[in-house]
Each structure stands twice: as C-alpha cells, then as structure tokens.
Amino acid sequence: MGTLIIVLTYIAYVCIVAVYTFKVVGWLRLPPHIRWDLYPVIHEENYRYGGSYYEQQEWWTKPRPKNRWRSIMYSLKDNFYMGEYYKRNPLYWLFLLPWHLGFIFIITFHILCFFAAVSMVAGLEISAASASSAGKSFYYILLATGGFAFLTGTFGSIGMIFIRLADRSLRMYSMPMNFFNYFFFLIVYGSGLFAWLALDPTLVEYRAYWLGLITLSPPVLHPMTVLHIILFDIFLIYLPFTRSTHYITRILAYFYIRWDDEPNQRGSKMEKQLNDLLGQKVSWEGSHIAKGKSWVEVATEPGFPDTKKDSK
Amino acid sequence: MNKIIHIEDFSRSGGQLAQIDPAELMPLPPPYDKMSKPPIRQLTDEQRKRMDASLDGVVAIGLTPPANPEEEKAFIDKFLAGLEKLFTIENNWTFLQPLVHTLDYCVKCQICSDACPTYLASGRQEIYRPTMRAEILRRIISKYIKKENSLVRKFKASDIDLNWQTLARLAELAYRCTLCRRCAQVCLIGCDNALISREIRKIFSQQMGIAPKELHEKGAVQQLKVGSSTGMTPAALMNIIEFIEEEIEEKTGRKIKIPVDKKGADMLLIHNAGEFLAWPENLEAFAILLDAAGVDWTLSTEIAGYDSVNYGVWYDDFQFSRVAIRQSLAAKSLGVRKISLGECGHAHKAGIVVADRVLTGDLNIPRESILPLLEEIVISGRVKLDPSRNNFPVTLHDPCNMVRLMGIVAPQRRILKKICPQFREMTPHGVENYCCGGGSGFAIMQSTNFPDWRSAVSGRMKFKQILDAFHDVPGPEVKKYLCAPCSNCKGQFRDMFEYYGVWEKSGILYGGLVELIVNAMVDLKKPFIQWEWH
Numbered sequence: 006m007g008t009l010i011i012v013l014t015y016i017a018y019v020c021i022v023a024v025y026t027f028k029v030v031g032w033l034r035l036p037p038h039i040r041w042d043l044y045p046v047i048h049e050e051n052y053r054y055g056g057s058y059y060e061q062q063e064w065w066t067k068p069r070p071k072n073r074w075r076s077i078m079y080s081l082k083d084n085f086y087m088g089e090y091y092k093r094n095p096l097y098w099l100f101l102l103p104w105h106l107g108f109i110f111i112i113t114f115h116i117l118c119f120f121a122a123v124s125m126v127a128g129l130e131i132s133a134a135s136a137s138s139a140g141k142s143f144y145y146i147l148l149a150t151g152g153f154a155f156l157t158g159t160f161g162s163i164g165m166i167f168i169r170l171a172d173r174s175l176r177m178y179s180m181p182m183n184f185f186n187y188f189f190f191l192i193v194y195g196s197g198l199f200a201w202l203a204l205d206p207t208l209v210e211y212r213a214y215w216l217g218l219i220t221l222s223p224p225v226l227h228p229m230t231v232l233h234i235i236l237f238d239i240f241l242i243y244l245p246f247t248r249s250t251h252y253i254t255r256i257l258a259y260f261y262i263r264w265d266d267e268p269n270q271r272g273s274k275m276e277k278q279l280n281d282l283l284g285q286k287v288s289w290e291g292s293h294i295a296k297g298k299s300w301v302e303v304a305t306e307p308g309f310p311d312t313k314k315d316s317k
Numbered sequence: 318m319n320k321i322i323h324i325e326d327f328s329r330s331g332g333q334l335a336q337i338d339p340a341e342l343m344p345l346p347p348p349y350d351k352m353s354k355p356p357i358r359q360l361t362d363e364q365r366k367r368m369d370a371s372l373d374g375v376v377a378i379g380l381t382p383p384a385n386p387e388e389e390k391a392f393i394d395k396f397l398a399g400l401e402k403l404f405t406i407e408n409n410w411t412f413l414q415p416l417v418h419t420l421d422y423c424v425k426c427q428i429c430s431d432a433c434p435t436y437l438a439s440g441r442q443e444i445y446r447p448t449m450r451a452e453i454l455r456r457i458i459s460k461y462i463k464k465e466n467s468l469v470r471k472f473k474a475s476d477i478d479l480n481w482q483t484l485a486r487l488a489e490l491a492y493r494c495t496l497c498r499r500c501a502q503v504c505l506i507g508c509d510n511a512l513i514s515r516e517i518r519k520i521f522s523q524q525m526g527i528a529p530k531e532l533h534e535k536g537a538v539q540q541l542k543v544g545s546s547t548g549m550t551p552a553a554l555m556n557i558i559e560f561i562e563e564e565i566e567e568k569t570g571r572k573i574k575i576p577v578d579k580k581g582a583d584m585l586l587i588h589n590a591g592e593f594l595a596w597p598e599n600l601e602a603f604a605i606l607l608d609a610a611g612v613d614w615t616l617s618t619e620i621a622g623y624d625s626v627n628y629g630v631w632y633d634d635f636q637f638s639r640v641a642i643r644q645s646l647a648a649k650s651l652g653v654r655k656i657s658l659g660e661c662g663h664a665h666k667a668g669i670v671v672a673d674r675v676l677t678g679d680l681n682i683p684r685e686s687i688l689p690l691l692e693e694i695v696i697s698g699r700v701k702l703d704p705s706r707n708n709f710p711v712t713l714h715d716p717c718n719m720v721r722l723m724g725i726v727a728p729q730r731r732i733l734k735k736i737c738p739q740f741r742e743m744t745p746h747g748v749e750n751y752c753c754g755g756g757s758g759f760a761i762m763q764s765t766n767f768p769d770w771r772s773a774v775s776g777r778m779k780f781k782q783i784l785d786a787f788h789d790v791p792g793p794e795v796k797k798y799l800c801a802p803c804s805n806c807k808g809q810f811r812d813m814f815e816y817y818g819v820w821e822k823s824g825i826l827y828g829g830l831v832e833l834i835v836n837a838m839v840d841l842k843k844p845f846i847q848w849e850w851h
C-alpha cells in the first residue's frame with residue numbers, strides 16, 4: 006500500500022504539472038489578436054475610474070507607465086475573494102468561495118507538507134511539543150492549512166450541489182459533469198476531514214507520508230488516510246481535465262486580452278509578427294472575399310462588385 | 318414570469334420561440350409606464366412568409382427558409398465549414414485567443430446576465446442571456462466540429478440538433494446583443510460573450526454572405542464604393558460643406574472657410590458622415606470652435622476619408638480592415654501628421670484601437686480622439702466661455718466604445734463640469750455605463766419592426782437612466798439636454814425619443830458635446846443650441 010501511494014502520488018504530480026503546462030503553453034502560443042481591451046485597465050494610472058492613455062492629447066508622444074505589480078495583485082485577489090460574485094449573487098458566493106478556498110488550501114497544505122518533510126530530513130522536529138519554535142509554528146501552520154482545506158472543501162462541495170439545484174439560472178446551465186465534480190470533490194475533502202477529525206488530529210500521518218515520498222520509503226498509514234491520499238491523487242490527475250485551468254488562464258486573459266493595450270509601433274517585433282499573419286492565405290467563402298488570396302491582399306482590395314445576397 | 322426556454326427549443330421548427338410581453342418588460346417611470354401602443358409591431362403574414370422571425374417575432378436579418386432539404390443541408394454544411402475556419406490561425410488570428418478562451422473557460426456562473434441591459438430590460442428573457450449564444454455555439458462545436466461521442470456530450474450537456482431553424486435563430490440572436498461588453502467587464506474568468514456574438518456574425522458574413530443590409534450592402538460596401546456609408550459622394554459632401562459655411566455665417570456672422578483636402582495640415586478630422594446629413598450643427602460647432610482656437614486641420618474628400626464609420630467592427634474582419642486602410646490612405650495622401658476622430662464612439666474604437674494591429678508600416682499614422690483637444694481648448698481658456706449660457710439641466714451619455722472599450726472617461730466630464738452649471742451624472746456611468754441600445758449597428762438598422770425592438774428592449778435601460786437623471790425636472794416645461802458625443806448613439810436617441818414621444822412629454826433634447834461648448838462661447842451673439850432641433 007505504502008509503495009502504491011508513493012508511485013501514484015508521483016504520477017499524479019507529473020500529470021497535473023504536465024497537463025496544466027500543456028494547456029497554458031497552448032493558450033500562450035495562440036497568435037496575437039486584434040486589440041480588444043476593456044476598461045478599467047488596472048495597470049493604467051487612472052485605473053480607478055477606468056481612464057486610459059487615450060485621454061491625453063497626442064498620446065503617442067507621452068510615456069505610458071504600467072503598474073504591473075498592481076495588476077498582479079488585482080488579478081490574484083479574485084482567486085481568494087471573488088468580489089464580483091459577492092456583489093451579484095451573495096448566496097452563490099457563500100458556497101463558491103469556500104469551494105475554491107478548499108482547492109487552494111489543500112494544494113498549499115501538500116506543498117507545506119513537502120517542506121515539512123524536507124525540514125524533518127534536516128533534523129527539525131515538527132510537533133506541538135517540538136523543542137524548536139520553528140517546529141512548533143510549522144506544526145500549527147500545517148494543522149490550520151489542512152484543517153481549513155478539509156472544512157471549506159467539504160462545505161463548499163455540499164453547498165455547490167445545493168446552489169446549482171436551487172438557483173434557476175445556475176440549474177438551467179449546469180451539466181452532469183458539474184455534479185459529478187461536486188460529488189467527487191466532496192468525497193475527497195470529506196475523506197480527508199474524517200481521517201483528520203476521527204483518526205489523525207495532529208495530521209502526523211501526512212508528514213509521514215511526505216517523508217516517505219521524499220525519502221522513497223513507503224510509510225505505514227491508517228487505511229482511511231491511505232484512502233484519502235489515493236482519492237487526492239486521482240483528484241490531481243483529474244483536475245486539469247476540468248475547467249480548473251481557469252485559475253491560471255483567467256489571469257492570462259486579463260493580461261493578454263483585457264489589459265493588452267500595447268500599441269503596435271512601426272518597426273516593432275509585433276509589427277513583424279502581424280505582417281506574417283497578414284501574409285497568410287485565407288479561405289473564407291463570402292462573395293466579397295476573393296479566393297486564394299492572403300489576408301492583406303483581401304484587405305487592400307475594395308471587395309466588390311459584390312453579389313452578396315441579402316435575405317430581405 | 319417569462320417562459321423558460323431551453324437550448325433544445327432552438328431546434329424546434331415552426332412557431333416563435335420567445336414572446337415579448339409588455340407586462341414583463343422592465344417598468345419605466347411615468348408617464349412612460351402606460352404606453353398605449355404595443356411595444357413591438359407585429360409582422361404581416363406576408364412578411365412572416367418571406368422572413369424568418371421565429372426567434373422573437375423581430376427581424377434584423379430575416380432569412381428566407383430553404384426550399385428543400387438539399388438547400389437546408391447545403392446551408393448547414395456551409396455554416397459548419399465557416400465555424401471550422403474560426404479556429405484556424407490563417408482565417409481568424411484576429412480573435413482566436415479571446416474566442417478560444419471564452420469557449421473553453423466559461424464556468425456558467427451567469428454573473429454576466431445581471432450586467433446585460435438587454436437581458437434585464439426584457440424582463441430576463443432567457444434567449445437574451447449573454448451566455449445563450451456561446452452555449453449554443455459550444456454545443457454545435459462539441460457535436461459537429463469536435464465530434465465528441467454521445468456519452469461525453471451527455472456528461473457535458475452539449476447535445477444539440479442542428480437544422481436550418483437553429484441557425485436562423487442563432488443568426489438573429491447574434492443581432493440582439495449590442496456588443497456593449499458590459500457582460501465581459503464583470504466576468505471574473507475573462508470571458509467575453511459579446512465577442513461570441515461578433516464571431517457568429519462573422520461566420521454568417523465572411524462565410525455565407527449574410528449580414529443586415531444596412532451594415533453590409535448599404536454600409537461598408539457603399540462606403541468603399543462611394544466614399545461614405547450614407548451614400549454621400551465627395552461632390553455631395555462639398556455641397557453640404559458649402560451649406561454649413563452659409564449656416565455658420567447666418568447664425569454667427571462669421572465667415573469661416575472649412576478646410577478641405579488641405580495638404581500638409583496638422584490634423585485630418587474625420588466625422589461620422591451621418592452628421593453631415595442628420596446633425597450639421599455638430600459640424601458647424603466643430604468648425605466654429607477649431608477656427609476660434611486656431612487649430613490647423615482639414616477634412617478629406619477621399620473614399621472613407623470623410624466618413625469615420627467602420628461597420629466591419631461589428632460583423633466582418635475584412636470589411637473592417639478595408640475601411641481602416643482606406644481611412645489611413647486618405648490621411649497619407651494629404652500628408653497630415655495625425656488623424657483625429659470626431660464625436661463617434663465606434664469610429665473611435667475601430668479607428669484608434671482595433672485598427673491598430675491591421676495598420677502596419679506607413680499606414681500606421683497616429684490616431685487620436687478629438688476629446689482631449691476639446692478639453693484643452695475649454696480648460697486653457699483659449700476660447701472665452703460663459704457657463705451661464707448653458708444654464709439648463711444636462712446629463713452625459715457615455716458611448717460604450719469610447720468609455721468602457723477605450724478608457725476615454727474624464728475629458729468630457731471636465732468639459733461639462735466647467736461649462737454646464739446644472740450637469741448631473743447618470744447612474745451608473747463612466748466605464749460602467751449602459752449602452753444606448755443602438756450599439757453594434759442597431760442604430761442604423763431599420764428592418765421592419767427592429768427599430769421598435771431597440772427602443773422597447775435594448776434601449777430601455779438607457780432610457781430609464783436618462784429619465785432618472787432628470788427626475789427632479791421631469792416635465793416638458795424645463796428644457797433639458799442629453800449630451801451624447803457619438804453619432805450612433807444620437808441615431809438611437811432620435812428614434813427612441815420619437816418612439817416614446819420624449820420631447821412632448823419630457824422636453825429632453827439630445828445633441829453632441831461640441832455644441833454645448835460653442836453655445837457657451839462669449840463672443841457669439843445668439844445661443845448656438847436651438848431647442849427646435851428636437
């Protein structure tokens with residue numbers, strides 16, 4: 006059993022990292038698009054009211070300072086707070102937020118466990134009774150993170166099932182997959198919660214498990230903890246196949262679409278990229294688009310005589 | 318409550334999917350709470366035979382049903398071929414990234430629905446939900462493009478039956494969204510359902526040659542052929558300019574020669590040509606003010622050089638690029654240093670922002686909004702202004718394209734605060750504004766009962782906002798001014814105000830920004846704004 010969970014855990018982590026990377030790289034490799042910014046653009050000086058550099062005369066002669074730090078904080082903030090949901094559908098927010106926090110904290114908990122295991126190899130004792138204050142604090146941080154993850158995840162999963170059924174708009178556009186996910190995640194968090202509360206109140210088994218992982222020595226754990234870990238590993242493998250990548254892609258969408266206000270300048274790298282795209286042959290069949298021509302050829306001809314049929 | 322409509326219903330043949338029930342529409346304050354006429358004219362039987370109105374009884378495109386199953390199949394196949402092209406770099410690099418993001422990552426939380434003025438004003442008609450179009454498209458993609466197996470489709474609730482009726486309704490539905498992008502602004506995932514409306518329009522136009530006549534044939538095509546989407550030729554333009562010069566002299570006693578095709582001028586000013594025909598006072602005001610401020614400017618008589626509109630931005634990437642390129646060429650041939658756009662929201666967004674990545678090399682001539690210059694003229698005191706001349710209630714409409722879509726928010730406010738003592742904001746305003754209801758081409762679309770729809774439904778929220786802004790002076794005895802620095806929005810207000818009888822009932826005049834500035838000019842003897850313009 007110990008060996009199984011070690012192997013499975015490694016597979017799970019490789020899978021989640023690989024698939025997420027694949028998806029994110031795929032997203033980023035999509036070609037530059039036409040500008041489609043939407044205000045407020047948070048890196049702008051006047052972001053508070055949604056102002057842009059276009060508010061100045063001859064904007065191209067002025068500096069365009071970008072506050073990247075503010076943008077990063079703004080985009081991350083919503084992973085933890087989701088203010089727009091609170092404003093518009095507070096009941097939904099009440100369940101959605103814990104559900105999301107469950108994800109964030111369970112992953113954080115495991116990452117912390119990894120560091121705990123590394124510290125343990127280095128000789129740190131992590132427990133409430135540890136002689137070192139670092140060991141003691143680490144113990145409580147782990148306990149708080151893990152406990153919070155199990156509680157919020159369980160509460161959120163139950164709540165999401167409820168709200169998706171109770172709210173008409175949400176119900177109408179729900180898919181069986183949503184409910185499968187809620188139930189599955191409920192089992193994952195619920196098993197963790199049960200193992201923690203009933204069997205392993207100090208979460209010592211997780212430290213043993215992570216120690217086993219990094220020292221490649223199969224740990225001996227309670228079957229309930231093993232069950233939770235197996236479920237958690239399956240969860241890690243499954244996660245990237247859901248829409249969960251939006252944790253990352255939503256931030257990319259902010260930076261690369263909504264806040265992408267970079268003007269195209271003569272002789273720039275972007276201009277070169279655009280010229281390549283404009284040189285590609287298009288195959289649209291509308292009568293105003295000549296066959297076998299490139300984008301730029303089509304765009305520079307007038308596009309008539311036009312035989313476009315209008316149905317009126 | 319409005320009927321619950323499911324996506325499956327889109328594929329049912331015959332019958333009208335949604336009924337617009339006057340009792341369900343968002344209530345308006347008195348006296349507009351009791352309208353004697355039905356909100357939307359019924360189509361005649363003959364019209365119904367000729368044009369598909371099976372979505373909501375309204376016609377924007379009005380497709381003709383296929384004569385036989387072969388025609389239906391060819392129609393569907395052509396649509397699917399177009400849909401496939403949407404995901405290829407060569408055919409759709411322009412919007413591929415935002416398109417894929419929206420289709421792949423929407424979590425169906427429906428937060429965007431509450432931001433949509435059309436959906437809310439309709440009394441939450443299910444079909445107008447911002448997510449509806451995307452959801453239909455997603456299902457078509459799952460079944461017919463990705464060809465996912467039926468179990469997967471069940472799991473993802475992505476089944477759909479595609480027939481002519483589904484597509485005819487989808488085509489119409491793509492023209493029930495004003496592309497105001499208020500929905501996109503609230504999406505925490507960064508999805509954009511307005512873009513989906515545009516992409517659907519694009520398949521119909523670029524692949525199938527289907528678009529509302531006013532946007533394509535009479536719009537972009539005419540602009541490229543004749544010079545302007547209004548059909549105004551350069552010769553006609555010269556006549557109107559002459560008329561405007563005479564009018565200026567008559568009104569102000571000033572003899573102003575409007576510069577036309579002036580080589581080497583500093584700035585080419587491009588107006589929405591609709592102004593020349595419908596609101597010449599806007600052009601007069603520009604000419605008076607720029608002359609008084611000593612600006613070195615010119616108009617152009619080149620194709621598209623005297624019409625800033627670019628309808629392609631609403632439905633077709635190629636028509637868009639063609640117009641943008643012609644406008645740049647007009648500037649290039651005059652050797653001006655920059656292009657400045659007059660009071661037209663979509664022309665701002667299209668010409669300054671969206672065109673940015675289509676205009677490369679020497680076509681990339683600096684382009685800007687006229688508003689910062691107007692602000693500078695007003696604030697610097699270069700032209701003497703007396704705010705007391707504008708002592709009547711004024712509110713400001715924010716054209717989405719200028720504000721939410723490109724962040725020009727403050728200049729117009731600083732101007733109004735300086736010259737209009739009774740200026741008041743609408744709620745909400747700035748980047749959170751509501752669209753006038755005429756966005757994405759609606760203001761110029763006059764097909765059958767479509768104008769009724771945009772007055773009764775898509776413009777309803779804005780109408781309520783305007784009335785609320787003047788709630789302290791509701792009656793017609795107090796003359797009020799709605800400042801709308803956008804020709805398109807003005808077109809919508811013209812029709813909507815007539816539809817509701819606003820001048821008679823509330824005494825609200827709509828007009829541009831520059832008219833207010835000129836109205837405040839100290840050395841004009843008579844007021845420039847005439848309430849008879851209504």
Ligand code: SF4
Nearest residue numbers: 423424426427429504
């Ligand atoms: S588009 Fe955004 S706000 Fe609307 S349902 Fe999808 S995720 Fe939610």
Ligand code: SF4
Nearest residue numbers: 433494497498500511
């Ligand atoms: S763009 Fe505007 S009209 Fe269209 S769905 Fe979004 S909010 Fe509604």
Ligand code: SF4
Nearest residue numbers: 662716717753756806
């Ligand atoms: S017509 Fe005016 S308010 Fe409406 S979408 Fe366009 S810019 Fe916005």
